[in-house]
Amino acid sequence: MAASCSLPVVILALFLLLVAAFAPATAASPSKRPTHQPLLFPMGLAPLHRRQSSGRYAAAAVTASAAAATDNGTAEPFTAHYFLQELDHFTFTPNSSHLFSQKYLLNDTFWRQKPTTGPLFVYTGNEGDIEWFATNTGFMFDIAPQFGALLVFIEHRFYGESIPFGNDSYRSPDTLGYLTSTQALADFAVLITSLKQNLSAVDAPVIVFGGSYGGMLASWFRLKYPHVAMGALASSAPILQFDDITSWSSFYDAISEDFKSESLNCFSVIKAVWDVLDDRGSNHTGLLELSKTFRACKTVQSADSLSNWLWNAFTYTAMVDYPTPANFMMNLPAYPVKEMCKIIDSFPAGADVIDKAFAAASLYYNYSGDQKCFEMEGGDDPHDLDGWGWQACTEMVMPMIVSNESMFPPFSFSYENNSEGCLTYYRVRPRIHWITTEYGGHNIDKVLKRFGSNIIFSNGMRDPWSRGGVLKNISSSIIALVTEKGPIIWT
Ligand SMILES: *[C@@H]1O[C@H](CO)[C@@H](O)[C@H](O)[C@H]1NC(C)=O
Ligand SMILES: *[C@@H]1O[C@H](CO)[C@@H](O)[C@H](O)[C@H]1NC(C)=O
Ligand SMILES: *[C@@H]1O[C@H](CO)[C@@H](O)[C@H](O)[C@H]1NC(C)=O
Ligand SMILES: *[C@@H]1O[C@H](CO)[C@@H](O)[C@H](O)[C@H]1NC(C)=O
Ligand SMILES: *[C@@H]1O[C@H](CO)[C@@H](O)[C@H](O)[C@H]1NC(C)=O
Ligand SMILES: *[C@@H]1O[C@H](CO)[C@@H](O)[C@H](O)[C@H]1NC(C)=O
Ligand SMILES: *[C@@H]1O[C@H](CO)[C@@H](O)[C@H](O)[C@H]1NC(C)=O
Ligand SMILES: *[C@@H]1O[C@H](CO)[C@@H](O)[C@H](O)[C@H]1NC(C)=O
Ligand SMILES: *[C@@H]1O[C@H](CO)[C@@H](O)[C@H](O)[C@H]1NC(C)=O
Ligand SMILES: *[C@@H]1O[C@H](CO)[C@@H](O)[C@H](O)[C@H]1NC(C)=O
Numbered sequence: 001m002a003a004s005c006s007l008p009v010v011i012l013a014l015f016l017l018l019v020a021a022f023a024p025a026t027a028a029s030p031s032k033r034p035t036h037q038p039l040l041f042p043m044g045l046a047p048l049h050r051r052q053s054s055g056r057y058a059a060a061a062v063t064a065s066a067a068a069a070t071d072n073g074t075a076e077p078f079t080a081h082y083f084l085q086e087l088d089h090f091t092f093t094p095n096s097s098h099l100f101s102q103k104y105l106l107n108d109t110f111w112r113q114k115p116t117t118g119p120l121f122v123y124t125g126n127e128g129d130i131e132w133f134a135t136n137t138g139f140m141f142d143i144a145p146q147f148g149a150l151l152v153f154i155e156h157r158f159y160g161e162s163i164p165f166g167n168d169s170y171r172s173p174d175t176l177g178y179l180t181s182t183q184a185l186a187d188f189a190v191l192i193t194s195l196k197q198n199l200s201a202v203d204a205p206v207i208v209f210g211g212s213y214g215g216m217l218a219s220w221f222r223l224k225y226p227h228v229a230m231g232a233l234a235s236s237a238p239i240l241q242f243d244d245i246t247s248w249s250s251f252y253d254a255i256s257e258d259f260k261s262e263s264l265n266c267f268s269v270i271k272a273v274w275d276v277l278d279d280r281g282s283n284h285t286g287l288l289e290l291s292k293t294f295r296a297c298k299t300v301q302s303a304d305s306l307s308n309w310l311w312n313a314f315t316y317t318a319m320v321d322y323p324t325p326a327n328f329m330m331n332l333p334a335y336p337v338k339e340m341c342k343i344i345d346s347f348p349a350g351a352d353v354i355d356k357a358f359a360a361a362s363l364y365y366n367y368s369g370d371q372k373c374f375e376m377e378g379g380d381d382p383h384d385l386d387g388w389g390w391q392a393c394t395e396m397v398m399p400m401i402v403s404n405e406s407m408f409p410p411f412s413f414s415y416e417n418n419s420e421g422c423l424t425y426y427r428v429r430p431r432i433h434w435i436t437t438e439y440g441g442h443n444i445d446k447v448l449k450r451f452g453s454n455i456i457f458s459n460g461m462r463d464p465w466s467r468g469g470v471l472k473n474i475s476s477s478i479i480a481l482v483t484e485k486g487p488i489i490w491t
Contacts, residue, residue, distance in 0.1 A: 077141070078105040078134055078153065083194065085157070087164055087178055089186035100164035102187060104195075105134050105153040107141075112148025119205040120196070122229070123153040124188055124221055126214035127388045129160030133214065140209055150204075154191055156184050156217075158387045173427050176390045182438065185217060189225045211235040211488075212465070213396075219455050219470075220439045223448075231454035234470075236488045241398040241468025242435045245442060248413060249403035250467035255318040256407040258337050258462055266341035266360075267407050270314060273357040274409040277303050277310075280354070294358055297373040305376045311408065313361035314340075321462045321487045331368040337462075339363055393422035397430045398468070445474050453477040460486025 081104050088096035112118035121140050125133055134153040144151055155162040158179040163169040170176060188208075196202050206229045210218035215237030222232035240246045247253075260267040280286040281303025291299040294306055320326065321337045333339050340360040347356045365374060392398075397418065402411040419429050440447055448455075457470035458481040465488070471480050 076131065076135060077109075078107040078151065080105055083191050085162075085187050085190065089183055089190070098164070100157070100162065102157065102162045102191060103130055103155040103160060104191060105130055105151075107144070107151040110144040110148060111150040117201045117204040118148030118150060119207055120192070120201070121147070121149040121151050122188070122192060122206055122208050123151075124185075124208050124210045124214050124217040125154050125156040125159070126210065126212060126217065127156060127159055127391070130155035130162075131160070133211075137209075137211075149207075150199075150201075152192070152195065154188055156214075157187055170386060170390075176387075176426070176428075179387060179390055179394075181217065181220070181391075181395055181435075185221050185224055188217075188221060189228050192228055205230050207231045207233065209233045209235075210237070212237065215457075219457065222455050223439065223452055231456075233456045233458070235458045236460070236463055236465055236469065237457060238398070238465045238468030239439070240441055240444065240470065241465075242441055243433060244399075245436070245444075246468045248399045248401045249406065251400050251464045252402045252406045252408050254461075254464035254467050255315055256405070258318045258321060258464075259314070259341060259407055262338050262341035263345050266344045269344050269353050269356050270310075270360075271407040273310065273353045274307060276353055277306055281306065290354070291376075293354060294376065295373050296376045298377065300376050307409075309374070309376050310357055310361050313364040314407075315464075317364050319463055319465070319488060323485070330364055332364070333367065336363060336367075390426055390428070393426045393428055393430055395431065395434050397432045397435075444470065445472065448478050449475045455479070456481060459483075460488055462486060463488045 082101045083104060084099045085102040086096065087098040087100060090096075110118075121144060123130075123133060123137060123140065130153050137153075140149075140151055143149070157164065158169055158176070164178060165171075165175045168175060192206060196204060196206075208218040208221050208229045209232070210216070212235070215234035216239045218232040219234035219237055219239055222229050238246075241251075256267065259270060277290070281290055281300075287300055287303065290303065290306055294300075294309070296306075300306060316330075317332070317336045317340060320330075320332065321335060322332075324334050326332055326334075340363050343360045343363060344356045347359070365371060388396075397415075399413045399415070399418075401413045402408045404410050415430075415432055422428055422430055436442060453475070455478045457479070459466035459469040459471060460483045462485060466482075469480075470478075471482055473480050
């Protein structure tokens with residue numbers, strides 16, 4: 001059941017959502033730079049930064065599903081359904097029985113009825129609307145005929161149309177408090193059970209599938225609800241990116257290794273650019289010049305914007321380093337990291353590092369050649385709460401730092417600062433050890449060897465998220481599929 005490499009595009013989809021959310025980018029808060037509060041938070045915790053990128057990804061996502069939907073007039077390959085779901089599975093307070101409408105999609109074209117009822121392949125939705133995941137998932141459709149499977153895609157609460165309090169869902173911690181992974185898993189269990197009853201398929205086996213955060217959910221679902229799902233395929237699922245299980249610098253070290261493996265000069269140029277950018281961008285004249293060099297649509301207010309722009313280009317390109325041309329988030333050639341490094345290496349040695357870095361980043365933003373100028377500073381409202389930001393500020397605390405050996409400017413992480421930021425932006429404090437308390441993670445090999453079964457973890461090592469994934473076989477039925485040169489692997 002290795003993720004099919006023939007479907008790079010598919011693989012990416014989820015991913016980018018997760019990425020935008022975890023906003024590696026965020027990052028760009030190099031040592032010498034003035035530390036704006038939002039820039040201090042790696043991952044989902046940088047509302048300002050994240051907004052800039054999420055706008056772009058959201059737009060791309062919409063384009064992607066629109067294209068899928070209107071692809072020469074063919075309809076999307078599923079039907080939409082709604083299930084009245086309980087708001088709070090874990091208390092019996094008066095408001096817990098509030099109901100909301102949870103969306104799910106079905107495709108029964110391949111479902112076998114005789115001699116025995118075929119299995120249900122259930123996608124455990126992640127942080128976005130479910131159509132987006134369903135239209136970008138190829139593997140489940142590929143194998144459904146062989147298994148005679150019913151395909152089910154369940155939307156995660158608080159995303160897409162499955163918002164419990166309508167337009168007020170994201171307004172405050174009083175409503176967002178119901179957005180947790182445990183509630184989401186319980187939603188899946190309740191819905192699957194009801195669906196099987198309605199379809200008179202109570203005995204049909206269920207396998208759950210997911211990628212990135214959806215993959216984390218799939219693996220946790222198998223562990224928590226073994227009576228509901230008999231197996232899970234978790235792709236690019238960084239379930240070990242919590243606490244101190246995985247080195248905090250592994251994400252950016254992995255990206256740096258990707259670039260260094262192409263060319264040492266390439267790595268060195270990128271490593272050198274940040275200080276030069278800070279230095280030249282330290283006054284108005286410098287910013288004006290840099291804005292011209294970077295072909296910014298509007299003169300930028302701060303050199304941080306340019307750093308973020310470069311940071312995003314290198315980070316996302318590493319994640320989508322497919323061996324074939326792909327047009328998922330951005331139109332890119334095969335092996336885009338190699339192509340970026342070729343661009344950098346083709347400059348004369350004495351050329352300005354800024355010109356080199358800009359030219360490389362342009363491959364990411366303008367490979368199709370249709371950009372007139374680059375939008376560097378988005379005007380989004382930083383106070384607009386959103387789902388993943390909330391999750392990252394409550395349960396999904398994945399500490400990340402940039403080591404001195406990385407090509408990115410060194411950056412550290414502190415639980416205290418992170419907590420203060422979350423309090424400011426979301427009026428909530430993270431519970432930093434909750435995920436490992438609830439789902440485990442420490443000594444996962446020993447624990448799961450004795451207790452778990454039937455989970456496949458798949459990862460491509462070019463994908464920086466792979467470092468927080470399960471990369472070793474744990475038992476005869478808890479299997480790690482690793483592709484050394486692979487990017488994100490999908491379901
Ligand atoms: C529609 O079909 C034509 C011919 O097969 C193809 O060239 C084109 O790319 C398709 N359009 C889309 C949006 O896929
Ligand atoms: C299920 O998916 C297949 C493959 O994409 C498609 O041909 C079929 O029309 C879909 N069935 C439904 C009911 O949407
Ligand atoms: C319960 O719901 C009501 C009406 O939606 C709301 O006014 C009240 O604040 C809620 N109570 C709690 C404890 O959440
Ligand atoms: C929610 O917001 C959307 C988009 O702004 C709007 O079209 C819709 O009417 C709103 N719904 C309610 C119940 O206010
Ligand atoms: C199963 O049927 C009941 C009764 O019609 C309905 O309320 C429920 O939403 C259905 N379950 C699912 C998952 O659609
Ligand atoms: C702006 O900064 C550059 C580089 O630090 C310096 O050479 C230049 O004199 C400064 N210009 C002004 C107007 O301060
Ligand atoms: C994008 O690429 C095209 C084609 O190479 C080029 O003409 C254009 O100037 C580029 N846009 C920017 C903003 O650099
Ligand atoms: C990076 O180097 C500085 C100075 O040598 C040192 O103080 C710091 O701890 C190092 N940071 C990391 C993350 O290794
Ligand atoms: C935490 O915040 C303080 C005050 O803003 C800052 O000096 C310190 O460098 C921050 N620590 C980290 C690890 O970001
Ligand atoms: C785990 O075992 C499977 C099946 O035996 C094998 O194909 C795979 O390569 C192993 N994975 C690792 C990471 O060794």
